Amino acid sequence: MSEFSNYLEAKLDELVTANRILGKENVCDAFGHVSIRHPGRNDRYFLSRSRAPERIEVDDLMEFALDGDPIDQKGRTPYAERFIHGAIYARRPDVQSVVHNHSMNVIPFGVTQTPIKPLLHMCASMGCDVPVWDSRDKFGDTDLLVRSMEMGYDLADALGDKRAVLMRGHGCTVVAKSLRLAIFASVYLEMNAEIQLKSHSLSGDNITFLSAGEIEQIIGSQTSFIIERAWERWARRAERSYDPEPNQVDFD
Amino acid sequence: MSEFSNYLEAKLDELVTANRILGKENVCDAFGHVSIRHPGRNDRYFLSRSRAPERIEVDDLMEFALDGDPIDQKGRTPYAERFIHGAIYARRPDVQSVVHNHSMNVIPFGVTQTPIKPLLHMCASMGCDVPVWDSRDKFGDTDLLVRSMEMGYDLADALGDKRAVLMRGHGCTVVAKSLRLAIFASVYLEMNAEIQLKSHSLSGDNITFLSAGEIEQIIGSQTSFIIERAWERWARRAERSYDPEPNQVDFD
Amino acid sequence: MSEFSNYLEAKLDELVTANRILGKENVCDAFGHVSIRHPGRNDRYFLSRSRAPERIEVDDLMEFALDGDPIDQKGRTPYAERFIHGAIYARRPDVQSVVHNHSMNVIPFGVTQTPIKPLLHMCASMGCDVPVWDSRDKFGDTDLLVRSMEMGYDLADALGDKRAVLMRGHGCTVVAKSLRLAIFASVYLEMNAEIQLKSHSLSGDNITFLSAGEIEQIIGSQTSFIIERAWERWARRAERSYDPEPNQVDFD
């Protein structure tokens, strides 16, 4: 097996672990999903077949073209909302991983006028501003699911160059330059939401949030070492082995 | 064994799993219950003897006439509130399963003037409006339990053609065209309640709920495949095997 | 062994289970305790040595005179607050079991002016009114612990003929005619507190509580069968065997 095959295998194993973590850490219940861009082809991504993240095995992982067509379907049913992933990979060359979830404490910030903003250093990975996308604005009454590339592009436009976007009445989507960072940012977005709800109950909007300068400093100094520290714990809690992030190798 | 006997056996096994799920997912504690209409006779239903849902075995399941009389009691004590089930099956031919529970976050919406309304797409299965039934209106000071067909019918009248009804100071009752959908709607009714409480803490009643059109679209597009995805996860969390929903067969 | 010895042994085993349940169901953490009156002597009670409820074994159980003196200490350290139990057994001949705990959601109702009142039928076992005792009123600045019969009697006076009393900045004490009912009432007092906090967040004090007549009806119709249904579940969750409540026998 080539070096790249080994690398790809390690990345898919990592993607299974990521799914299990999302289930264990209450970011996803039966719904929500996480993808990685194909490490050898910018026009492909990997995402599970439609299944609860905590049940996913490596054989559930499917390869997709950016438009959402499966490369080798083998009878598996894909997620209806895979277009979230493809549209963002198309618009954001810097993004290597996308998480879509309905984590409970984030939802209130999508259905009220209170913006979610980072107030804890661990949560700066969400960035300064988290826009809110409302499917109703452009598409009217739908089942709220991102069922086409057209809707995916509209969501990607709302995301812009940010790290996360809330989806009204639906959930959120978090993007990152690596899978482990996307998981990290998703867990801590949920934690920030819970703490912001509690802080709001003490003093309304009169909360000291992180400053833009602090957010920049935190993101700048958050090394992969810090992400690994969390990943080790999460992987073990999800009853997966802990493996350091695979070293990237080139496809040739 | 006839094809129908096999089907019935699979349905009763499914009902055991449904009970365990209600316990595991914090919809029921020691109290609350779930029934299915007899798949071969519209005038009968199956419901456990009086026991905590998470302890129920197949031998606990009893068959009842719609008036609440057990068919073959074998010394087992039925739930005092089985009349909820019989009265709803009598009034609602479309209903194949009924869940009654006291899940914690739903209770506040029965004892205040704030109506519960769906704000998350996963929770549209509760329908647009959830009426509140107060046993005191017609029956005065009681122990709040639905101890007769008369009370059952009064509750069924309050339910009308809806998917759920709150019971003041008591809990709620959720109905559906299938067992798995009744469990699904019960879990997500509780989740909507929790998220609505949190949203209310941010901005009072100034919340963007799902529109009627969105609710209709979501219910229309929620295939059994989606319900299966949740059921697989819940069954495994409750330490039950996962079996796809049995294919209906006719009784002859 | 006499019939009474067997009965007493079963009661002490039940008291171990009660302790484990308090730990498992988050009524007690390392602190809080539960006693039973000696089933053969009104002037004695059984209570564990000073240990976290979820760790207690049968050899930890000690016999006390009502004034708190241990009958056969065997080097074991008693709870500093055993006087809560003795004083209540002295003042309340109807009481056979006492639980003292610091369960989290009950505390706010002891340190604010909002009275806790039953709003869910399962929680009527707390009674119509739950008085609040403040050690500071009579004893000034102390460590808040009930360290003497004098303090115990003052607490018992505040309790009066009620089923529970809150203790400001400290916790609560729940009494009942049986051990299983005392555990039941303690678990559901905590649940009522949590639901009342949530209901209050929706509409302040504008909550529909149970009426006095409803509370009376619920208490009147709550058979031991209902308590057993909860006890079976709790015992198994606490990894204890489930045994029906022992039939009382006379001491001779």
Added chain:
Amino acid sequence: MSEFSNYLEAKLDELVTANRILGKENVCDAFGHVSIRHPGRNDRYFLSRSRAPERIEVDDLMEFALDGDPIDQKGRTPYAERFIHGAIYARRPDVQSVVHNHSMNVIPFGVTQTPIKPLLHMCASMGCDVPVWDSRDKFGDTDLLVRSMEMGYDLADALGDKRAVLMRGHGCTVVAKSLRLAIFASVYLEMNAEIQLKSHSLSGDNITFLSAGEIEQIIGSQTSFIIERAWERWARRAERSYDPEPNQVDFD
């Protein structure tokens, strides 16, 4: 092996248990740390290498000079924020253990104007006043981490002679004369925060807190026996053996 070596070994084993407890009791997630002063040298302390507390083994424990230099690094990466520990040991000769954590319910009191104050007797170990330190006051926009002795001393100045200090947008630091008391105070600081948030939701700032006299009495009467009762439970929940606190021996 000398008596002191045995003692030191027991203390390091206790430090591993302390780490596991912080993880199990939700005081720390992947982040936060706990140290002890070297029991034989006031100018040294022990702290794990940079790892999630619930994963820590005895070989992860490193010895540091007060300025944060590792004595025998063996390739291990230290926590970036070890300066919190060294600066406090330098300024506070009475302190034998330091916990730094981000426990969830404490954070709101660092980002709003509502001071955290003890309202439950179990929580008096936090002391009358808990100051809030804001890194921005002196150091401007940083990543909020205490990355130098200068920042550590500034935090230690804010702590003064108190038992805990909140850190705006970051967490808190708790100090004590023993490891077990530092863990105890950290767990109950988090519990006080949760109860204070709930009490505040009932009646704003109109809460009866413990009086200064009560706090003094509670701290004065809180024997090591009480701490042991909690420690036994926590150690077993964290799947560690329970060992009584080692008797101090002198280094010679």
